[in-house]
Amino acid sequence: MRLGARNQLTGSVVAISEGVVTATVKVELAGGAQMTSSITKEAADELGLEVGKAVTVVVKASDVILAVE
Numbered sequence: 001m002r003l004g005a006r007n008q009l010t011g012s013v014v015a016i017s018e019g020v021v022t023a024t025v026k027v028e029l030a031g032g033a034q035m036t037s038s039i040t041k042e043a044a045d046e047l048g049l050e051v052g053k054a055v056t057v058v059v060k061a062s063d064v065i066l067a068v069e
Contacts, residue, residue: 003058005058005059005060007058007059007060008056008057008058008059009029009035009056009057009059010029010030010054010055010056010057011027011028011029011030011035011054011055011056011057012027012028012052012053012054012055013025013026013027013049013050013051013052013053013055014026014027014028014034014051015051016044016049016050016051018041018044019041020041021040021041022038022039022040022041023038023039023040023041023043023044023049024036024037024038025037025038025039025044025049027055027057029057035057037057
C-alpha cells in the first residue's frame with residue numbers, strides 16, 4: 001500500500017484495550033517511544049491487530065499543539 005501522508009512511523013502493537021465500540025491501541029516505535037490510537041473495534045478486528053503485530057502509524061493532523069507551564 002502506498003500513501004501520500006509523510007508522517008509514517010513503524011512499530012509494533014504492545015497493548016489493545018477494547019470497549020464496546022472503540023479499541024485503544026498502544027504502539028511502541030523504534031527507540032522505545034509509544035503512541036496510542038483510538039479506532040473502532042470493527043477496524044481493529046478487520047486489521048487483525050494483536051500484541052506483537054507490526055504496524056505503521058500514519059499521523060494526519062491539521063494542528064499539533066504544544067504546551068508548557
